[in-house]
Amino acid sequence: MSSRAGTTPSTYSPSTQKKKPQKPTFNDSNGVRSDGRGFYQCRPAYLKTGAVSAAGGSAYAEFGNTKVIVSVFGPRESKKAMMYSNVGRLNCSVSYTPFATQVRGQGSEHKEYSSVLHKALEGAILLESFPKTTVDVFALVMESGGSDLPVIISCASLALADAGIMMYDLVAAVSLSCVGPSLVIDPVLEEERWQDGSLMLTYMPCRSEVTQLAVNGEWTTPKIHEGMELCLDACKKLAGIMRSCLKEEADSPSIQ
Amino acid sequence: MVGLSVGETNFIRGGIAQDLRCDGRKRLSYRPIHIDTGVIPQANGSARVRIGGTDVIASVKAELGRPNSAQPGKGKVSIHIDCSATAAPIFQGKGGEALSTELAADLQRCLLGGKSGAGAGIDLSSLSIVEGKVCWDLYLDGLVVSSDGNMLDALGAAIKAALSNTGLPKVNVIAADATSSGDQPEVDVSDEEFLQFDTSAVPVIVTLTKVGKHYIVDATEEEESQMSSAMSISINRKGLICGLTKRGGAGVDPSIVLDMISVAKNVSENFINVLDSEIAAAEAREEE
Amino acid sequence: MEFVSPEGLRLDGRRPLEMRQLRAEIGAVSKADGSAVFEMGNTKVIAAVYGPREVENRAQQMNDQALVRCEYTMANFSTGDRVRKPKGDRRSTEISMVIRQTMEACIMTHLMPRSQIDIFVQVLQADGGTRSACINAATLALADAGIPMRDLVTSCSAGYLNTTPLLDLNYVEDSAGGPDVTVGYLPKLDKVTLLQMDSKLPLDTFESVMQLAIEGCKAVANYLREVLLENTKQLEYRRGS
Numbered sequence: 001m002s003s004r005a006g007t008t009p010s011t012y013s014p015s016t017q018k019k020k021p022q023k024p025t026f027n028d029s030n031g032v033r034s035d036g037r038g039f040y041q042c043r044p045a046y047l048k049t050g051a052v053s054a055a056g057g058s059a060y061a062e063f064g065n066t067k068v069i070v071s072v073f074g075p076r077e078s079k080k081a082m083m084y085s086n087v088g089r090l091n092c093s094v095s096y097t098p099f100a101t102q103v104r105g106q107g108s109e110h111k112e113y114s115s116v117l118h119k120a121l122e123g124a125i126l127l128e129s130f131p132k133t134t135v136d137v138f139a140l141v142m143e144s145g146g147s148d149l150p151v152i153i154s155c156a157s158l159a160l161a162d163a164g165i166m167m168y169d170l171v172a173a174v175s176l177s178c179v180g181p182s183l184v185i186d187p188v189l190e191e192e193r194w195q196d197g198s199l200m201l202t203y204m205p206c207r208s209e210v211t212q213l214a215v216n217g218e219w220t221t222p223k224i225h226e227g228m229e230l231c232l233d234a235c236k237k238l239a240g241i242m243r244s245c246l247k248e249e250a251d252s253p254s255i256q
Numbered sequence: 257m258v259g260l261s262v263g264e265t266n267f268i269r270g271g272i273a274q275d276l277r278c279d280g281r282k283r284l285s286y287r288p289i290h291i292d293t294g295v296i297p298q299a300n301g302s303a304r305v306r307i308g309g310t311d312v313i314a315s316v317k318a319e320l321g322r323p324n325s326a327q328p329g330k331g332k333v334s335i336h337i338d339c340s341a342t343a344a345p346i347f348q349g350k351g352g353e354a355l356s357t358e359l360a361a362d363l364q365r366c367l368l369g370g371k372s373g374a375g376a377g378i379d380l381s382s383l384s385i386v387e388g389k390v391c392w393d394l395y396l397d398g399l400v401v402s403s404d405g406n407m408l409d410a411l412g413a414a415i416k417a418a419l420s421n422t423g424l425p426k427v428n429v430i431a432a433d434a435t436s437s438g439d440q441p442e443v444d445v446s447d448e449e450f451l452q453f454d455t456s457a458v459p460v461i462v463t464l465t466k467v468g469k470h471y472i473v474d475a476t477e478e479e480e481s482q483m484s485s486a487m488s489i490s491i492n493r494k495g496l497i498c499g500l501t502k503r504g505g506a507g508v509d510p511s512i513v514l515d516m517i518s519v520a521k522n523v524s525e526n527f528i529n530v531l532d533s534e535i536a537a538a539e540a541r542e543e544e
Numbered sequence: 545m546e547f548v549s550p551e552g553l554r555l556d557g558r559r560p561l562e563m564r565q566l567r568a569e570i571g572a573v574s575k576a577d578g579s580a581v582f583e584m585g586n587t588k589v590i591a592a593v594y595g596p597r598e599v600e601n602r603a604q605q606m607n608d609q610a611l612v613r614c615e616y617t618m619a620n621f622s623t624g625d626r627v628r629k630p631k632g633d634r635r636s637t638e639i640s641m642v643i644r645q646t647m648e649a650c651i652m653t654h655l656m657p658r659s660q661i662d663i664f665v666q667v668l669q670a671d672g673g674t675r676s677a678c679i680n681a682a683t684l685a686l687a688d689a690g691i692p693m694r695d696l697v698t699s700c701s702a703g704y705l706n707t708t709p710l711l712d713l714n715y716v717e718d719s720a721g722g723p724d725v726t727v728g729y730l731p732k733l734d735k736v737t738l739l740q741m742d743s744k745l746p747l748d749t750f751e752s753v754m755q756l757a758i759e760g761c762k763a764v765a766n767y768l769r770e771v772l773l774e775n776t777k778q779l780e781y782r783r784g785s
Contacts, residue, residue, distance in 0.1 A: 209507025
């Protein structure tokens with residue numbers, strides 16, 4: 001995990017001045033964002049499988065300040081109360097740690113994330129390969145630093161792969177924000193707060209299929225085209241990183 | 257759940273492939289839409305929308321509240337959807353909750369625009385009364401009474417109709433220059449003068465359901481059970497896309513996504529006109 | 545507070561022994577086996593019946609009779625001020641149970657063993673007397689679903705305010721805190737299946753108030769019968785015989 005820059009102060013002193021939220025300024029001439037990235041540049045991704053030893057499969061993802069752990073359990077027997085089903089069930093749940101957000105406990109606002117995660121993944125999994133059983137996907141956001149949902153989805157598909165659940169392809173997810181006239185990919189929290197619109201795309205690159213697409217705010221058709229192109233391109237690159245992460249894990253001599 | 261035999265499934269799929277659906281419609285035509293406004297007397301605005309066998313009621317209630325400290329110049333809107341057990345037995349108890357929250361989140365995405373408020377169908381700054389002190393809290397409640405597919409479009413239409421039926425009471429600020437910052441200014445809510453709510457920017461939602469290789473609008477429950485994926489696109493009068501969500505697990509090719517968007521855009525023009533004339537007719541009937 | 549003016553008129557302009565306007569409509573929910581809308585003045589409820597069908601939970605299956613289940617829910621916008629109640633609060637649970645017991649008493653459950661009948665009632669507008677309206681709507685929906693019943697069970701409430709017995713209380717009269725008698729009645733069999741009362745009432749007045757409520761039930765039953773007859777005529781006409 002990344003080491004924190006700057007020295008730790010020896011004594012604790014609460015900061016007296018309150019930071020006022022300010023609209024991020026974009027310097028269009030050089031196209032540099034507040035954290036030094038270009039408009040179409042993603043944050044550096046750190047991915048690692050096998051973060052939770054008790055789970056069937058797990059993955060840890062860190063994109064800038066966004067840190068997520070996903071653990072996958074199963075396939076295990078569905079609850080007795082559930083009706084017979086000849087395809088497997090996928091159960092997704094996204095939760096936030098109380099300290100994940102700047103204001104404590106704000107993470108509970110994202111109730112719909114669980115269902116979006118489910119919709120994004122179900123198309124990638126060969127559910128018919130495990131009838132009568134359930135696969136549980138639990139995602140925990142440890143720190144929310146913007147673009148949480150795409151990070152959760154990418155991390156969850158990595159965890160599923162680590163658990164050995166059969167999938168058609170890895171699902172890579174990328175979001176972008178529309179701030180004023182410009183599109184910025186993989187926005188941080190500050191940029192998300194001021195966005196006029198957002199677009200999230202989850203994509204299976206090998207099959208060239210979009211499993212989930214969510215658009216927010218006012219868009220013209222050409223702009224959607226542009227945004228989707230950007231996201232597709234980023235998804236392909238991200239999938240490459242995810243794939244190499246899995247390969248590395250497989251190549252490394254096992255500790256057992 | 258719809259239980260369909262293999263024969264029925266083939267019939268539905270085959271019909272869609274040949275552009276002739278079970279009820280005689282073409283792929284891109286709607287069932288007859290019937291709108292009633294003012295159905296809930298206690299609310300500030302309400303509407304009931306029936307599209308075929310789907311029957312939804314939406315109500316708008318306005319209450320005075322305090323604006324969010326982060327957005328002092330804006331009112332608040334919250335959307336709640338309930339799926340009544342009358343619509344289907346699986347909605348009893350907490351059974352409808354998952355679908356209700358999903359529908360509410362989709363509607364929120366389609367109606368309220370981005371975080372900064374750009375492209376919102378409901379202009380939040382028009383709900384502000386005294387900046388940072390008093391604003392309108394709009395509660396949009398939707399109730400699904402009977403469901404036969406295409407619930408999101410029906411709810412979107414019902415909310416649009418309910419909003420155009422809404423009259424917000426005129427508020428006079430009596431003591432606007434409250435001396436201490438903590439004081440709530442005194443306001444007087446008029447019960448005679450009402451301000452009509454502007455709904456020209458409220459988008460409509462068009463859901464394209466993909467069955468086989470083709471897309472259909474306004475799918476019935478039987479048709480929805482055959483879908484591989486569905487795309488709900490909300491489009492306003494200017495032809496701009498205000499929100500988009502995808503349902504159904506199956507993936508689609510990016511080029512198909514773009515094609516679906518352009519088809520939805522064409523369909524929406526007609527749909528907006530139909531809705532507006534139906535809403536106008538309903539309002540006229542109510543006034544009689 | 546004065547609930548009956550010296551001229552003998554109530555707050556909403558009715559006479560003490562006058563009911564609110566009734567309106568009923570059969571077949572509001574297309575997918576249900578039977579459904580109905582019932583209005584009593586400003587109170588408006590929808591009932592839908594699913595069944596008889598296979599029992600969902602095998603443990604609840606009964607080999608000699610049908611399982612009757614009922615759920616009562618209030619819409620968020622049904623009351624004057626908007627309060628968001630969670631589903632299954634105490635009041636809803638109690639009313640669900642009352643409706644279930646009343647309907648169970650009139651359905652011939654022994655004819656449909658090992659099956660389940662679901663009754664869902666949804667309150668769209670509440671202005672007093674919701675449980676009566678729900679029972680009346682449920683009766684119509686059951687009749688529409690073709691479920692065998694001993695009789696059309698109907699319900700009506702009556703109260704006693706300003707030393708006057710009042711038929712069919714509205715919300716304002718109901719919340720005055722006076723006695724409120726709700727009766728469920730089988731008109732053909734002349735039997736009472738439901739009797740509830742809040743507050744206290746002398747025994748002799750109770751009898752007259754209850755009698756008044758029963759009269760109300762009979763009036764409702766007459767109306768329901770008319771609606772059902774009209775509906776059957778319509779169906780016959782559509783069939784073309």
